[in-house]
Amino acid sequence: MEYQHAKVGQYQELDNGLKMHYHERGVGGIPLIFLHGGGQGSGGWTNWKTNLDFFADAGYHAIAPDAIGYGLSDKPEDGNFDFDSLMQALTNFIDKKGFDKVNLVGNSMGGAMSIRFTQDHPDRVEKLTVMAPGGIGPMERYIAMPAITMLKELGQMEGGFTKERLRTFLEYLTFTPSVVDDELLNERYEVAQTQPAKVFQTLHITDLRDRLHILKNMPLLVLWGRDDRACPIESAMEIMAECDNAKLVVYSQTGHWVQAEQSEDFNRTCLEFLRK
Numbered sequence: 001m002e003y004q005h006a007k008v009g010q011y012q013e014l015d016n017g018l019k020m021h022y023h024e025r026g027v028g029g030i031p032l033i034f035l036h037g038g039g040q041g042s043g044g045w046t047n048w049k050t051n052l053d054f055f056a057d058a059g060y061h062a063i064a065p066d067a068i069g070y071g072l073s074d075k076p077e078d079g080n081f082d083f084d085s086l087m088q089a090l091t092n093f094i095d096k097k098g099f100d101k102v103n104l105v106g107n108s109m110g111g112a113m114s115i116r117f118t119q120d121h122p123d124r125v126e127k128l129t130v131m132a133p134g135g136i137g138p139m140e141r142y143i144a145m146p147a148i149t150m151l152k153e154l155g156q157m158e159g160g161f162t163k164e165r166l167r168t169f170l171e172y173l174t175f176t177p178s179v180v181d182d183e184l185l186n187e188r189y190e191v192a193q194t195q196p197a198k199v200f201q202t203l204h205i206t207d208l209r210d211r212l213h214i215l216k217n218m219p220l221l222v223l224w225g226r227d228d229r230a231c232p233i234e235s236a237m238e239i240m241a242e243c244d245n246a247k248l249v250v251y252s253q254t255g256h257w258v259q260a261e262q263s264e265d266f267n268r269t270c271l272e273f274l275r276k
Contacts (some may be wrong), residue, residue, distance in 0.1 A: 001194065003187040007045050014092045018079070021072035021092075022065035023048075025057025030273070031102040033094070034064040035110030036071070037256075038134075038203065039151070040166055040195065041188030043071025046109060050263040060103075062179075065093055067113075069199040071191060081199045084216055087116055088236040094124075103274060105129040107259060108231060112136075114133055114203045118147075118218060119211045127169055129221040129270055131258045132228050135208040136235035142205075147173055147230040147256070156234045164188045174255040175227045211243035225254030227263065247273065 009023035023045050032055055037045035044064030055062040066073040067267045068089045070080040079085075090113055091197060094102060103126050106114030109131025142148060150172055153166045167185050171177035218244050224233050233250065240248055249269060251262050259266045 002160065003072065003190060005183070005190045006043075007049075007187070010044070010148060012093055012096050012148075014096065016089075016092075018068055018074040018076070018089070020065050020068065020074075020089060020093050022063055023052060024064075025062045026060055029056070029059045029061040031099045032060040032062050033099075033102050034062065035065070035090070035104065035106035035113050036064065037108030037110055038070070039108075039202075040161060040169075040200075041190070042191035043070065043191060044146075046184055046187055047110070047257075048259065049077070051259055053160050054267045055271065059125060060121055060274070063097070065090070065173045067109075071197075075195055077196050077198070080202070081196075082202045083116075083204060084114075086203075087113060087120070090117060091121070100124065101126055103127045103129075105131075105135060105255055105270065107131040108205075108256065109205065112208060114269050115215070116206070119208065119214045122214055123217065125218065127219040127221075127274055128215070129223070129273065130183060131223040132199070132225065132231035132233075132256055133235075133239075134231060135204045136238050137209065137232070138207050139204055141232060141235075142230070144264075145230050145232060161192070162189050166192065170177075174257055174261055175225065175253050176255070176261050179257065179260045194201060209242075212239065213247075215239075215243050217245050218243065218272070219276075221250045221270065222246060223258045223266065223269070224250050225249070225256060225258055226250055226252045228256045230256045232246055 043066040046066045080161035103116040112135035
């Protein structure tokens, strides 16, 4: 498929024949993998476009893959898009790239994927950064959040999920609506048109709290927006209660996308953490 708005990067074929799309900067440096959040039209580039070059310039091999079913990765109508399948694809992608060890940065769904990968392969992760991750509590906790309630209501309105309704939802995720510019909106809406309904119907992020103890000594940076309407900030303290080598940074006047709303400080804070 040819895309008018989405930025095309590279593709990696997985063992199951599906192709994962990704953007890559700073080849040859320390592997630093950025994992995006969920939602209509989401992907690695729209989540991390203000961050990748900064870390590549700092000497890292910055990679932002699109999960299967998202971005420009394959999205078969009969595909598996549950959390375990997304994790299997991510692990296979990391293996295919030839990385024995990585640093992970994840937001929302990508935060949950980062935690789960670290729980499953603690010896393969050097440092872990998460921003408002999913999976810290039952799915019902997240479904009850105002942004998710709005998402459901917009999708049930007559006429379906239009571009302007997508803009309304994305702006509601932020404290600073101006970060949702026409470029981001057009790309996400274009990608959303290619996503099967099954992508959202089958995703159920596992409650990861029972295995947080595996991260007890893992170098961990936790970032949250005080005004996040999608992931409850109270979950941050559940992470901190289990992890003894963790740092928590909370940004006021910031919503769900710290990396976009506080881009410069996010970049500096993460780089300091990685280099420490």
